[in-house]
Amino acid sequence: MEILTAAKQLQVTPDQLRKWEREGLMPPVARRADGLRNYSAQDLAWVQHVKRLGSSEAGAAFLREYVHLVQLGPQATPARQSFVAETKQQWQAHCQTLLREFDTMEAMVVKQQGGKSDEH
Structure with missing residues (x-):
């Protein structure tokens, strides 16, 4: 094509x-x-x-x-598999860190809203 x-x-x-x-x-x-x-x-x-x-x-x-x-060809298949698995684990850990940070930020917003009057 x-x-x-x-x-x-x-x-x-x-x-x-x-x-x-x-x-x-x-x-x-x-x-x-x-x-x-x-x-x-x-x-x-x-x-x-x-x-x-x-x-x-x-x-x-x-x-x-x-x-x-x-x-590198078929002989690099084990290296490719390891690379993908390791990278996936790193990204999963990174995503978990980001999600915890967003949870913390959401809690801060809720806390700040609780201490304020109904202002817009």
Whole structure:
């Protein structure tokens, strides 16, 4: 599939697809004999990952490392599995910390509201 068709289907610009590939957020896309990118179903799936995870720098860093491990081939499968599991644990811990912080902030709001008159 040509880049314009892929971009339209994925609701991104062709420039964005090129940028993500250039930045290593997805594996290189195969090229046709004339040098144009030829997006496969697997490439489109990668772009979906990039759209979900690549919007944050942490997600982008994860994708770069994951793409690197994929490019090492099947022998890197155990490393990929470990990397994903470790990263998931780190993010779960981070999310729990954020949720506790939001709970604390909500409690502060409730406490502050209790001490005030009905002002708007």
